[in-house]
Amino acid sequence: MSAETVNAARFTETAFVRRKQRNEVVAKAVFLLMTLAMVLPLLLIVGFLVYKAWPALSVGFFLDLPRNGMREGGIWPAFLGTIYLVVISLVLAAPIGVMAAIYLNEYAKESWFTRIIHLAVINLAGVPSIVHALFGLGAFVLFAGLGRSVLAASLTLAVMTLPVIIASTKEALSAVPVSFREACWNMGVSRWQTIWRIVLPNSISGVLTGVILQVSRAAGETAPIMFTGVVFYRAVEKGDLFAYGLLDQCMALAMHLYTISTQVPGVPEAVPFATAVALLSVVLLLNAISIGMRIYLRTCKKW
Amino acid sequence: MVAQPSKLNVDSLTVWYGDKQVLNGISFDIKPNEIFSVIGPAQSGKTTLLRVINRTIDFTPNARVRGLVEVDGEDVAHVKDIYGFRRRIGMVAPLPVGLPLSIYDNVAFAPRSFGLSKREELDELVERCLTQAALWDEVKDRLNTLGTKLSGGQQQRLTIARALSHQPEILCLDEFSIAIDPVTTMKIEDVLKELRQDMTIILVTNLIQQARRLADRTMFLLNGDLIEVDDTEKMFSGVARNPKTNAFVAGTFG
Numbered sequence: 089m090s091a092e093t094v095n096a097a098r099f100t101e102t103a104f105v106r107r108k109q110r111n112e113v114v115a116k117a118v119f120l121l122m123t124l125a126m127v128l129p130l131l132l133i134v135g136f137l138v139y140k141a142w143p144a145l146s147v148g149f150f151l152d153l154p155r156n157g158m159r160e161g162g163i164w165p166a167f168l169g170t171i172y173l174v175v176i177s178l179v180l181a182a183p184i185g186v187m188a189a190i191y192l193n194e195y196a197k198e199s200w201f202t203r204i205i206h207l208a209v210i211n212l213a214g215v216p217s218i219v220h221a222l223f224g225l226g227a228f229v230l231f232a233g234l235g236r237s238v239l240a241a242s243l244t245l246a247v248m249t250l251p252v253i254i255a256s257t258k259e260a261l262s263a264v265p266v267s268f269r270e271a272c273w274n275m276g277v278s279r280w281q282t283i284w285r286i287v288l289p290n291s292i293s294g295v296l297t298g299v300i301l302q303v304s305r306a307a308g309e310t311a312p313i314m315f316t317g318v319v320f321y322r323a324v325e326k327g328d329l330f331a332y333g334l335l336d337q338c339m340a341l342a343m344h345l346y347t348i349s350t351q352v353p354g355v356p357e358a359v360p361f362a363t364a365v366a367l368l369s370v371v372l373l374l375n376a377i378s379i380g381m382r383i384y385l386r387t388c389k390k391w
Numbered sequence: 392m393v394a395q396p397s398k399l400n401v402d403s404l405t406v407w408y409g410d411k412q413v414l415n416g417i418s419f420d421i422k423p424n425e426i427f428s429v430i431g432p433a434q435s436g437k438t439t440l441l442r443v444i445n446r447t448i449d450f451t452p453n454a455r456v457r458g459l460v461e462v463d464g465e466d467v468a469h470v471k472d473i474y475g476f477r478r479r480i481g482m483v484a485p486l487p488v489g490l491p492l493s494i495y496d497n498v499a500f501a502p503r504s505f506g507l508s509k510r511e512e513l514d515e516l517v518e519r520c521l522t523q524a525a526l527w528d529e530v531k532d533r534l535n536t537l538g539t540k541l542s543g544g545q546q547q548r549l550t551i552a553r554a555l556s557h558q559p560e561i562l563c564l565d566e567f568s569i570a571i572d573p574v575t576t577m578k579i580e581d582v583l584k585e586l587r588q589d590m591t592i593i594l595v596t597n598l599i600q601q602a603r604r605l606a607d608r609t610m611f612l613l614n615g616d617l618i619e620v621d622d623t624e625k626m627f628s629g630v631a632r633n634p635k636t637n638a639f640v641a642g643t644f645g
C-alpha cells in the first residue's frame with residue numbers, strides 16, 4: 089500500500105466517526121433547546137403581563153394613590169413602600185453579609201467554631217420565609233419595641249437575606265485562585281491589601297450578583313413583611329418621596345398585589361397585572377443598577 | 392579565623408503536616424552572598440523548607456514547625472513585623488502566577504503596598520526588575536496589558552521580577568526554570584550571578600547541571616533527611632561522602 093492510500097484511508101469516514109459527529113449535533117441541539125426552554129417562559133410571562141396590564145399602565149398609575157377601595161387610581165404608597173423596604177434591608181444586610189463572608193473566607197482558620205458558623209449559615213439560608221416572619225415579629229416588633237414599622241419589616245428582610253448573601257459572597261470569594269493570594273503573601277503584602285487589591289476586584293461581579301438576587305427576593309416576599317410592618321392601605325401624599333418614617337407602617341407591592349387580587353371584589357382586570365409589572369420593574373431596576381455597578385467597577389479595576 | 396556570621400541559620404528544623412513528618416531535624420547555614428542550592432527528588436521537603444523560611448507555612452493550618460530558623464541571627468518564628476520580614480525574602484514559586492493586574496502593577500504592587508508612590512521611582516524600579524528578570528524587552532511596549540495574558544514562561548519571569556521588586560536580602564527560587572526555555576534560563580542564570588553581589592540566593596532545583604553551574608554549596612535532601620551539604624564541586628564530582636549523593640547526582644537514583 090502506498091503512502092497516499094494510507095492517508096486517504098485515514099480520512100475516510102468510519103462508522104465511529106459518523107456516530108461521533110451525530111452525537112455532537114444532537115448534544116448541541118439538546119442544549120440549545122434547554123436554553124430556549126428557559127428563556128421562552130420568561131418572555132411569555134413578561135409579554136403576557138405587559139399585554140394584560142396595558143390598559144392600566146401610565147406614569148400616573150405609578151404616582152397616584154389607590155382610590156375607591158383600591159379599585160382605581162395608582163400604587164404610589166405600595167411602590168414607595170417596596171423601595172423603602174428593599175433599600176433599607178439592602179443597606180443593612182449587604183455590608184454585614186459581605187464583611188462576614190470576607191472574614192469567614194479570608195481570615196478565619198478552620199476550627200469547630202467556624203464550622204458551626206458555616207453550618208448555621210447554610211441552615212439559615214434554607215429556613216422558610218414565614219419562619220423569618222415570626223422571628224421578626226418576636227424580635228423586632230415586640231422585643232425590640234419597634235412596633236409594626238418600616239424598620240422592623242426591613243430588619244426582618246435583612247435577617248432573611250443575610251445567610252444567603254454570606255453563602256453566595258463566600259462562594260464568589262473562594263472562586264479567586266489561592267495562587268493569587270500566595271503570590272501576594274510571598275511579597276509581604278498584607279492580608280487586607282491582598283483582599284482589597286486582588287480578591288475583591290476579581291470577585292465583585294459574583295458578590296454583587298449574589299446580593300442583588302437576594303434583594304430581588306426581598307422585594308417579592310410577602311410573608312416576612314405582613315406581620316412586621318406592612319398594611320393593606322395607608323394614605324400618603326401623592327408622589328411624595330419621603331412619605332414614610334422609619335417607624336411608620338407602610339404598604340408594599342407584593343402585599344398590595346395579593347390584596348387586590350384576592351381580597352377586594354370588582355377590581356378591573358388590568359390593575360393587578362399593572363401592579364405585577366411595577367413589582368417586576370423594581371426588580372429589573374435593581375438588576376440594571378447592579379449591572380451598571382459591575383461595568384463601572386470593571387473600568388476602574390486598575391489602581 | 393573569625394567565623395563569618397551566617398545569613399541564614401537553620402538548626403534541628405522539623406516540620407509536620409498533620410501527623411506526617413516532612414523535614415526531619417535538618418541543620419545547615421548559609422553565608423551572606425552565597426548561592427546555595429537545594430537538590431533532591433520530588434516530595435523531599437524542599438518547598439516546605441522555603442515556606443518555613445519566609446513564614447508562609449503559617450497559612451497551612453495543619454503544619455507544625457519545631458527547631459530554629461534565624462535570618463541575620465534573628466529567630467524568624469518571633470519576628471514582630473511579619474509583612475516587613477517577608478519583604479526581606481524574595482520567593483519565586485515553581486508555578487508561574489501572573490496577578491490579574493497590568494504588567495506594570497504586578498511589579499509595582501509590593502513597593503506600593505509599603506508606601507512607595509513616586510511615579511519616577513516606581514518607573515525606574517519596574518524597569519530594573521523586569522530587566523533583571525529578562526522580560527523587559529518583551530513587554531516594555533505593553534506594560535498596561537494584563538499580567539495574566541502573558542505566556543507561561545513570561546509569567547514565570549514576571550514572578551521573578553515581582554520577587555525582586557521588594558529588594559529582598561535572600562532570594563529563594565523554587566524550580567524557577569520549569570516553564571522557561573533554555574536560552575532565557577541561561578539569561579536569568581547570568582543575572583543571578585550578578586545579583587549575588589546584593590543578596591543571598593537559595594536555589595531549589597532539580598536540574599543538577601543548573602546547581603553545578605551556579606551554586607557555591609549544595610544541599611541534598613531526601614525524604615526530609617539532610618543527606619549531605621558541601622561545596623558544589625565535591626557534591627557533583629562523584630567524590631561525595633555519602634553514596635546516595637553520588638547515586639542521585641549520577642542519575643541512577645531518585
Ligand SMILES: Nc1ncnc2c1ncn2[C@@H]1O[C@H](COP(=O)(O)OP(=O)(O)O)[C@@H](O)[C@H]1O
Pocket residue numbers: 408413431432433434435436437438439440451
Ligand atoms: N499543605 C500540605 N499538607 C499536607 N502535606 C503536604 C502539604 N504540602 C506538602 N505536603 C507534603 O510534604 C512533603 C514534602 O513536600 P514538598 O515540600 O512540596 O517537597 P518538594 O518541594 O521537595 O517536592 C510531600 O510528601 C507533600 O505531599
Ligand SMILES: [Mg+2]
Pocket residue numbers: 437438439485565
Ligand atoms: Mg517543590
